[in-house]
Amino acid sequence: MSKRITLAHGSGGAAMAQLIQELFVESFSNSYLAKQEDQARLPMGELIAHGEQLAFSTDSYVVDPIFFPGGDIGKLAVCGTANDVAMCGAKPQFLSCGFILEEGLELSVLQQIVCSMAQTAEQAGVAIVTGDTKVVAKGAADKIFINTSGIGVIPSNISWGAEQIEPGDQIIVSGTIADHGATILNLRESLGLDGEIESDCQPLYPIVSALLPISGVKTLRDATRGGVTAIMHEFKQISGYGLEVNEADLPLAPAVRGVCELLGMDPLNFANEGKLIAIVSKGSAEQALQAMRATEAGANAAIIGEVNRSGRITVKGCFGGSRLLDLPSTEPLPRIC
Amino acid sequence: MQYVDEFRDPKYARLIIERINQTLEAIPESRKPLQVMEVCGGHTHTIFKFGIDQLLPDSIEFVHGPGCPVCVLPKSRLDECIAIAENPQVIFCTFGDAIRAPGSSGSLQDARARGADVRIVYSPLDALALAQQNPDREVVFFGLGFETTMPSTAMTLKQAKLNKIDNFSLFCQHITITPTLQCLLEPGDLRLDGFLMPGHVSMIIGSEPYQFIANQYGKPSVITGFEPLDILQALLMLVEQIAEQRCEVENQYKRIVQPQGNQQALIAMQEVFEAQQRSEWRGLGDIENSGIQLNKEYQAFDAEVKFCPEKSTAKDPAECRCGEVLTGRCKPTDCSIFATSCRPDNAIGALMVSSEGACAAYYQYRREEHQ
Numbered sequence: 082m083s084k085r086i087t088l089a090h091g092s093g094g095a096a097m098a099q100l101i102q103e104l105f106v107e108s109f110s111n112s113y114l115a116k117q118e119d120q121a122r123l124p125m126g127e128l129i130a131h132g133e134q135l136a137f138s139t140d141s142y143v144v145d146p147i148f149f150p151g152g153d154i155g156k157l158a159v160c161g162t163a164n165d166v167a168m169c170g171a172k173p174q175f176l177s178c179g180f181i182l183e184e185g186l187e188l189s190v191l192q193q194i195v196c197s198m199a200q201t202a203e204q205a206g207v208a209i210v211t212g213d214t215k216v217v218a219k220g221a222a223d224k225i226f227i228n229t230s231g232i233g234v235i236p237s238n239i240s241w242g243a244e245q246i247e248p249g250d251q252i253i254v255s256g257t258i259a260d261h262g263a264t265i266l267n268l269r270e271s272l273g274l275d276g277e278i279e280s281d282c283q284p285l286y287p288i289v290s291a292l293l294p295i296s297g298v299k300t301l302r303d304a305t306r307g308g309v310t311a312i313m314h315e316f317k318q319i320s321g322y323g324l325e326v327n328e329a330d331l332p333l334a335p336a337v338r339g340v341c342e343l344l345g346m347d348p349l350n351f352a353n354e355g356k357l358i359a360i361v362s363k364g365s366a367e368q369a370l371q372a373m374r375a376t377e378a379g380a381n382a383a384i385i386g387e388v389n390r391s392g393r394i395t396v397k398g399c400f401g402g403s404r405l406l407d408l409p410s411t412e413p414l415p416r417i418c
Numbered sequence: 419m420q421y422v423d424e425f426r427d428p429k430y431a432r433l434i435i436e437r438i439n440q441t442l443e444a445i446p447e448s449r450k451p452l453q454v455m456e457v458c459g460g461h462t463h464t465i466f467k468f469g470i471d472q473l474l475p476d477s478i479e480f481v482h483g484p485g486c487p488v489c490v491l492p493k494s495r496l497d498e499c500i501a502i503a504e505n506p507q508v509i510f511c512t513f514g515d516a517i518r519a520p521g522s523s524g525s526l527q528d529a530r531a532r533g534a535d536v537r538i539v540y541s542p543l544d545a546l547a548l549a550q551q552n553p554d555r556e557v558v559f560f561g562l563g564f565e566t567t568m569p570s571t572a573m574t575l576k577q578a579k580l581n582k583i584d585n586f587s588l589f590c591q592h593i594t595i596t597p598t599l600q601c602l603l604e605p606g607d608l609r610l611d612g613f614l615m616p617g618h619v620s621m622i623i624g625s626e627p628y629q630f631i632a633n634q635y636g637k638p639s640v641i642t643g644f645e646p647l648d649i650l651q652a653l654l655m656l657v658e659q660i661a662e663q664r665c666e667v668e669n670q671y672k673r674i675v676q677p678q679g680n681q682q683a684l685i686a687m688q689e690v691f692e693a694q695q696r697s698e699w700r701g702l703g704d705i706e707n708s709g710i711q712l713n714k715e716y717q718a719f720d721a722e723v724k725f726c727p728e729k730s731t732a733k734d735p736a737e738c739r740c741g742e743v744l745t746g747r748c749k750p751t752d753c754s755i756f757a758t759s760c761r762p763d764n765a766i767g768a769l770m771v772s773s774e775g776a777c778a779a780y781y782q783y784r785r786e787e788h789q
Contacts (some may be wrong), residue, residue: 270540340421343775345463398426400646402469404783407762 085203086186087344088207104192105212108199113175121210123175123232133185138162138173140228145416147194147224149268151260151279155194157354157418159201160284164303168357170241170293171233176213179228184219189303195224205284207231214315236293243333243360245299246320250388251366255360255373256332256381257308262351263337265417271341272344277336283355288379289418291372297365301356301408305418307347307408309385313394314408323391325359326406328398330385348407352417361386425467425645434597434650435473441654442477444661446685450477453609454656455602459486459597459646460775466779469645478653482745482776484598484776485616487563488515489744489768489775490699492593496521497730499589502558502721503534507554511545512539512560513567514538519771522732526560542574549578549586558721562591563623568710572690575719592710593697595619596627601705603635608745612656613639614649617671618715622681624688625667632665643671690716700768701741702735740767743776750777757785 089096106114128135128323132351140162147154178198180322182191202209209229260281269276285303292298302312314323326349333341333348341348355378361369366384373379386397462482462484465471484490499519503510510526511750517526530536535555539545542559543637549557561571571588572737595616603715614630615643617634618640631637638659642652653668659666669675690712697709712720734740739753739758749771750756760766769775773782 215471335419338422342419342422345728398468400431400468400473402472404467404469405785407782 084188084219086182086184086188086191086216087393088184090182090216091214092165097214102212102332104143104195105214108195109202109209110199111210111245113208113210114212121175123210128415129175131172132237134235136166136169136233136235138165140165141228142418143223143228143416144228144265145223146417147190149264149280150275151264152354153194153197154225154227155198156201157282158229158338159198159205159207160354161418162229162231163205163207163303164285164355164357165234166231167289168301168303169282170239170289171234171235172290173207173231173233175232176202176207176209177230178209179221179227180212180214182214182216183224184216186224201255201284205286220287225280239293241300243316243319246316246322246360246388247299247362248322248388248390250299250360251256251362251384252324252326252386252388253361253366253370253373254304254332254383255359255379256284256307256329256355256387257334257337257358258304258329258353259337259341259348259351260334262271262308263340263348264418266344267340272340272408273311274336278334278340278377281353281355282291283378285355285357285378287376287380288357288373291376291379292359292369295361295365295369295372297362298369299360299362301359303355304353308353309358310347310394310406314405316360316393317392320388321392322391323384323389323395325391325395325397325403326386327413328396330383332381332383349406354418419751422645425431425643425647426466426475427647430647431473431650434647434654436656438478438654438657441661441787444476445657448661449611452477452483452611452660453479453746454484454612454614454653455610456649457483457485457615457621458614458724460618461614461615461642461649462486462776462779463774464644464646467781470646470649473529474653477737478657481610482743482779484602484699484702484744485564485595485619486772486774487591487593488519490593490739491516491562491768492698492700493521493700493732493734494730495591497523497732498722498727499591500524500526500529500534501727502725503529503536504532505556505725505745506537507556508725509548509557510534510536510560511539511548512536513562515517515772516560516562517767518765520765521667521692530637530709542571543577546574546578546583546586546780547776551581552583555585556585556724558725559586559588560591561588563596563739564593564616564619565687566618568592569680569725570689571623572599572686574643575690575716576686578719579716586720587719587724588712589721590711591682592691593699594693594710596630597632597708598699598705601702602635602745605633609662610637612637614642614652614656615639615667616766617641617643617674620669620671620675620679622680622683625669625675625677628667631666636663636665639667641669641671641675643670643674659709669772672740683726701744703741712726734768735766738767741778743769750780753777757781
């Protein structure tokens with residue numbers, strides 16, 4: 082194979098066939114993909130055994146830079162979609178994967194990304210069962226864009242949703258916030274904190290699985306773009322209730338806090354790629370917290386606030402006063418995922 | 419976190435507030451409420467973010483001063499820098515907080531969306547590096563701010579001159595605060611009882627330039643840091659001066675500010691800049707000696723000499739009350755367009771643009787109290 086991606090790799094000819102066979106089919110190695118039909122053929126029986134409803138989600142990944150401490154665009158593309166599927170309690174099982182490659186991309190870069198996707202998929206227990214590759218002329222895309230869609234089955238006894246939120250419910254975050262956003266910012270703006278911060282990009286299903294048996298869990302969301310702030314506003318929008326976060330209770334890595342202090346940015350607005358927010362009834366909150374902390378991905382979970390009747394999203398500061406937590410009016414940092 | 423948590427300890431905040439309350443008792447009721455101007459937008463932001471005004475008695479009122487460079491950036495100047503940014507040869511570099519400031523036909527961000535090559539930098543040196551990396555382009559740095567940012571612009575220009583990087587130039591919107599403070603103290607209808615002085619400007623210029631406030635106008639002032647306990651301690655010092663009928667320039671921010679300032683920075687500034695006869699401040703109008711321009715030796719680096727943008731005469735809409743807010747004559751919430759047509763996502767007045775602007779702070783932290 083040539084050392085760089087050319088338009089021929091997307092043309093349907095021999096170069097494309099070779100790329101699919103030698104890179105994608107071999108790396109993602111599973112029986113569905115190996116059949117090389119136009120579609121993956123998924124056995125219904127196995128799915129139905131777990132529940133009656135499918136969870137189905139899609140997301141596109143355009144992060145810049147494509148490699149960053151703690152992950153890369155491939156790992157992000159697997160975790161991001163798998164996590165979206167998992168937030169309703171479903172175990173992510175199958176992913177599709179569409180690549181848009183820029184002409185001239187080094188093949189070794191693509192290999193590294195595909196290898197990372199394969200490893201992450203294996204770790205998350207999902208199979209990448211169907212895919213597509215397009216190559217666009219140099220300058221028409223930036224190196225590599227990836228779209229993934231995912232499917233999982235929602236367990237029949239689980240029906241989480243933000244409409245179940247009630248005053249008094251506790252807000253739990255599964256670990257330190259703002260790691261991904263701060264990592265990308267540090268890298269892009271050369272802030273010089275190399276080695277001290279890395280993205281939290283990781284599969285969240287292990288935490289979700291630990292929460293399945295707990296009856297007081299109301300809803301989960303992964304706090305990606307827009308950070309914790311965006312999720313709180315979504316919860317308010319759907320439930321009509323207010324939410325207040327205690328600033329002092331927010332789990333924050335010291336270097337991430339440093340970045341935020343230095344640039345005057347609020348960590349609540351920063352993206353995460355491996356953190357979820359759970360809303361849990363007061364009575365079950367401690368049990369949920371311990372269940373989350375017992376998982377590797379949720380070791381730093383913390384209760385950070387409570388649902389109230391105010392209809393406002395607020396932060397309680399260290400001096401006791403509350404301030405409004407607005408949705409940021411502009412994107413602080415484009416192309417973070 | 420070191421140097422942060424120590425200055426946010428609620429225990430000490432309570433102690434200082436108790437002492438402020440005790441000291442206030444010694445001040446006659448007829449003098450209250452005391453009107454204290456925090457000159458710097460950084461202080462405004464801290465006061466709102468930490469709810470410091472809510473912790474204090476009603477007998478202290480904050481007047482949010484003009485020390486936010488983005489807030490006082492006139493529309494006409496923005497129009498001129500956007501005209502330069504839209505030159506296809508130009509890479510226009512700006513600090514991030516200026517990118518949304520509204521000119522007559524939108525902001526630098528809007529110009530970028532129309533195709534202008536506008537980039538956010540964290541230091542003028544980043545812009546100079548861009549000039550070296552792009553010898554076939556013209557790189558213009560938008561020099562904005564008080565003495566806090568002036569030394570780094572000066573040092574960058576010295577390097578550009580030394581290394582003969584002639585595709586680098588400066589759009590100079592540096593301004594200096596003391597003539598504006600003098601201007602605020604002149605009219606007489608403004609009742610200010612004291613000032614919290616900007617910590618980072620003072621780090622460069624020292625405390626001497628503020629002496630006229632005590633000597634000529636009989637007002638006490640305190641150079642103040644940016645953490646909540648800094649502001650509370652500075653307020654205590656100010657209230658003590660008023661109670662003891664003293665009038666001095668005191669320094670609360672001793673860990674950073676030396677009385678003589680930073681000599682190296684001052685020398686660099688003198689080598690590159692000179693005072694401009696007058697400069698327009700958004701909301702305040704023309705203020706004598708408040709502008710800064712490149713001196714003769716550095717004129718080759720003046721983007722306005724290089725690109726000759728058409729002079730703009732744009733003014734703020736009449737309903738905008740930024741000037742009155744900046745001088746403490748009204749609160750943001752007294753303005754008819756506050757939070758209605760003027761919002762952070764559609765800023766009409768300059769004070770809504772920067773997070774350090776009084777209107778943006780009211781909007782972000784307090785607006786529901788007023789609805």
